[in-house]
Amino acid sequence: MELDRKTLLLAYRRMRTIRAFEEKLAELSLAGKLPGFLHLYAGEEATAVGVCIQLADDDYVASTHRGHGHCIAKGVNPVGMMAELYGKRTGLCKGKGGSMHIADLDLGMLGANGIVGAGIPLATGAGLTARVKESGQVAVSFFGDGASNQGSFHEALNLASIWNLPVLYVAENNGYGEATPAEYHMRVRDVATRAAAYEIPGIIADGMDFFDVYEKAGEAIARAREGQGPTLLECKTYRYYGHYVGDPLTYRTKEEAEEVRQQRDPLELFERRAVEEMGLLTADELREADAEAQAVIAEAVDFAEASQEPSPEDVLTDVYVSYRGSSDA
Ligand SMILES: Cc1ncc(C[n+]2csc(CCOP(=O)(O)OP(=O)(O)O)c2C)c(N)n1
Ligand SMILES: [Mg+2]
Structure with missing residues (x-):
């Protein structure tokens, strides 16, 4: 897909929104x-948004x-997400999903997942549905390096x-x-x-570089839509925070993280390419997008804090089976 100004600006806005959302979450947590x-x-950010x-x-x-990041990159509303993380009734999943089970089926976001590797067969099933229905849809499975050691990864790719x-x-x-x-x-x-074990293409992208991810993911998505099957795209990336908020980070040096921030930051790389090298966007436009992202996150926090907690009765809704007590038996 050719990159026009509108798409580029949207991509930057989503990347910046992810960054602002996560920084705010760290602070709140x-x-x-x-x-x-x-x-x-x-x-x-460049990995989720590039795809x-x-x-x-x-x-x-x-x-x-x-x-x-996957949710925001797919277009999910950060306001509903924030309320979800606060566990509020107005959250995207009425406060019942939280960070690790947040979903928005209207946008094809099948959900975050607390079980490492468990999203891989889900995307594969969604892909099977698309193929059987000949709908032309594609499914994307995001997962980590660690998850690629899980049996679910190998079974799904096969x-x-x-x-x-x-x-x-x-x-x-x-x-x-x-x-x-x-x-x-x-x-x-x-x-x-x-990928070689399953005779499918195995491609490597710089996961910090939006443009590289965009190009390689674009080819793979086009192949999938044309009926040419799956691709494994590895994006080399880095998480700025620890594994979780509060991680003491005893296993990596401060210098390592600092070096990545200084030299490979996805937002800075994007700006260098889109503004300085390609001349497609201006720095002013990006500063405007920065301000918009901050405003959305501030609005999200206000909305979440002002929202009601779910009531105890809400525990019994949206479940397959509910226990109503012995008087109903
Ligand atoms: C089946 C399963 N095993 C172990 C865990 C505990 N766990 C949570 S995240 C994680 C590491 C995942 O690493 P990776 O797939 O590289 O993802 P990253 O956290 O780096 O994004 C582990 C072992 C889990 N949630 N589920
Ligand atoms: Mg990992």
Whole structure:
């Protein structure tokens, strides 16, 4: 897909919104305002946006425990997301999903997932549905380097390969699975190598570079739509925060993280390419987008804080089976 100014600006706005959302969450969580565990996506913005900006609303995405970035990249409203993370009734999933099970089926966002590797078969199933219905939709599965060691990854890729499913598998290789470096937890250096076992293309992109991800994901999405089957796209990336908010980060040096921020920051790389090299956008336009992103996040926090908590009775709604007590028996 050719990159026009409008798409570029939207991509930047989404990347900046992800960054602002995550930075605000870190602050709120450390201040004790948010319940539960948070895994932040800051640093990995170019990967989610480089892929999702090319998807239609009815294409599918299956996400991970680090899912806020995938949601925003797919166009999910950050205001509803923030209320969800606060556990409020006005949240996207009425406060019942939280960070790790947030979903928006109207936008094909099948959900974040607290189980490592569990989104991979979900996207594969969505791809199978699209193929059976001949709907032309594609499914994207995001997962980490650590998840690529799970049986679910290998089973799903095998099925997608033999059934020629329209699925893009995006391995977000951020160098760590929790505190374990990728060099330790897998023998191969690149997750992409694993594609060979299923005879599908295994491609590597610089996951910090929107333009590289955009180009390589675009080719894979086009292949999937044309009925040419799945692709494994590995995006080399980095998470700025720890595995979770509060991670003591004993397993990596401050210098390592600082070097990435200084030299490979996805937002700065984007600006350099789009403004200085391509001349397609102006710095003023990006500053305007920065301000818009900050305003949306401020509005999201205000909305979430002003929203009501769910009532105890709400526990019994939106469930398959509810226990009503012995008097009903
Ligand atoms: C099946 C399963 N095993 C272990 C865990 C605990 N766990 C949560 S995140 C994580 C690491 C995942 O690493 P990776 O796939 O590289 O994703 P990243 O956190 O780096 O984005 C682990 C082991 C889990 N949630 N589910
Ligand atoms: Mg990882």
